[in-house]
Amino acid sequence: MTARHVTAARLHGTSLRAPREVRPGMSDWHVAIGSLVHQCAAAIAEHRGEQPGAIAQRATEWVNAAARDTRVFGNLAKARAQITSLACAYLHRYAPDMDADYLGAEIPFDGGRVDLVWSIPGLGIVIDELKTTAWVRLNVDASMLAQPQRYREFGVQKWDSGFAGVRFLPLRNPGEARFISADGEVHRLTDSPAATLRKDAA
DSSP states (O other): OOOHHHHHHHTTTOOOOOOOOOTTTTTTTHHHHHHHHHHHHHTTTTGGGOHHHHHHHHHHHHHHOOOOOHHHSSHHHHHHHHHHHHHHHHHHHTTTTTTTTEEEEEEEEEEEEEEEEEEEEEEEEEEEEEEOOOOOOOOOSSTTTTHHHHHHHHHHHHGGGGEEEEEETTTTTTOEEEEETSSEEEEGGGSSTTTSSSSSSS
């Protein structure tokens, strides 16, 4: 069990059995950070229409309560700051407008867990795959997109024609965001049907 799932199990009192792959350059610390970014964003998703300061306050309070295990995080102040910053970055830049329905986070399937799922009016069901690791040079190739492609296959199987696609969102490299449509075609997010899910995003 990775640090991500140890942390989640401690938080929720459950045993999680579908470990997310740890790719080169990622540590258990990074995986645990990523897990709590997803959970924080999910916990305050219903407040995404509030002012940035209010969202940041909610995120800070949630993270301070959730990230408390020094055996996982070591430097708690650093870990909490990163989780809060990344969750807020997602909510400010990518979380859909308030007319979208939030469907869930860390939803398990045979190939892993999808990060967050939304139902977008006029578009359909969208899975968001958040990347919280920083890359100096992010090479978005078939290997990097293998994981979101598996999520796409899951989405098509689960929601059929109601599924629109997967947003691949490197939070520290926003210029490399992608949208994988239900048919598997890869687009830059800015050139895709999912480009303007949040009209006031900076």
